[in-house]
Amino acid sequence: MNDAGWTTSVGSQKRRSARGTDAPWYHARQLTDAERESFRLTTLAAQDAKRRAENGECVQPKHPVNVPRLDPLKLMPKKRGNGLRTLSLFSGGGGMDLGFDRAGYLHIASYEILSVAGDTLRRARPSWTVHSGSDGDVKQVDWRAYRGKVDVLHGGPPCQPFSQAGRRNGAADERDLIPELVRAVKLSEPPVFVCENVTGLATKRFSEYIQKNIYEPLSSTYEISMFTLEAADFGVPQKRRRVFFVGFRNKNAALSFHPPKPTYSAAHLDGGGTPAGLKPTMGTREALGLADIGIDGLAPTIRSGFTGPRHTTSVLNSVSAQRAWEALQIWPNGVALDRDRASQYVTKNGHFRLSVPDCLVLQGFPADWPVGQTVYAALGLIGNSVAPPMAYHLAASIQVALSKASS
């Protein structure tokens, strides 16, 4: 999607509930001629504005280049090496990998089918062993090779089969790779496994699925906890929940394990007070270093550029998210590759234009995490990831449980 956004179509939102795959651009064949023409004109106008901006024809940038106030690395101070080894499946752009790395774990290997994701991980940590492309396909790996060589196996299998934004076909969706994660756990026998996904998996619709595909094959060897975590509880300025399954082979470690407790609170952004002992999570505008406009709030969940229309450069995922971005005076479409370009490419309504480094910060990655030079792919990796500070606190909780069990 370009700068068209959700509101430009003529009447299409009255016809369909504009949510997830119901959005008009998913149904190109159902568009009326007037709608098609409206999209075409908006796209042409956006392309022209972008071309002019890139040619330096925008003499007076509407917003100065922003300097973020949030440094996500401060949400996850690097811990000393703890000797625990991790094996990462479905590594994506490395949200989980970075969180475990900052928590002091030793990275053994990552497996990820997308080359663009593998390239990101290699650029970020040249010393890591990263299998990507066909070498990274988890279906092709004999996991017995890792027996006795890893302490924590973690992975976030694709979420499309369970996501509220999709058809939610679970096991009937060929993208359901939770059984592959289970196969990897059974063959490599790590002391701990972590399986992460969207909270759609934790709904009643999938309770039988979870029982059959996670608990039945694994609960004879693992004590499994299931819980959800909210990224803003760990200082990330975005509404983003994830469900986790954490299994321990050792019963004492399982008994000592507790999901990480919040370290931050966003209650003040809704007019509440910050509970004692917690720090206030920055709002989106504060985190990005934007001017005070009298209101601030968490960013709506950032959508992955790999879902929805191909090559989208929008992070918008719903009508309510559009309202939230509007209130923040931030434009969530046509995300620019960097802050200079964002500043030059002035939005029509004067709202702040996001850039890839800004989206990284809103997701809890350092702004220079090397997600590459293609906006849609960068947004794909960012929007698919676990917020690294959330992974960091989970990793720390697992370490505490393992060390209590061995002392």
Ligand SMILES: C[S@@+](CC[C@H](N)C(=O)[O-])C[C@H]1O[C@@H](n2cnc3c(N)ncnc32)[C@H](O)[C@@H]1O
């Ligand atoms: C939800 S994302 C995981 C994000 C990651 N946990 C993070 O924190 O950044 C799921 C990933 O699984 C990858 N994937 C899909 N099929 C795969 C396969 N057969 N083998 C390896 N990776 C695969 C996708 O390319 C995608 O990057």
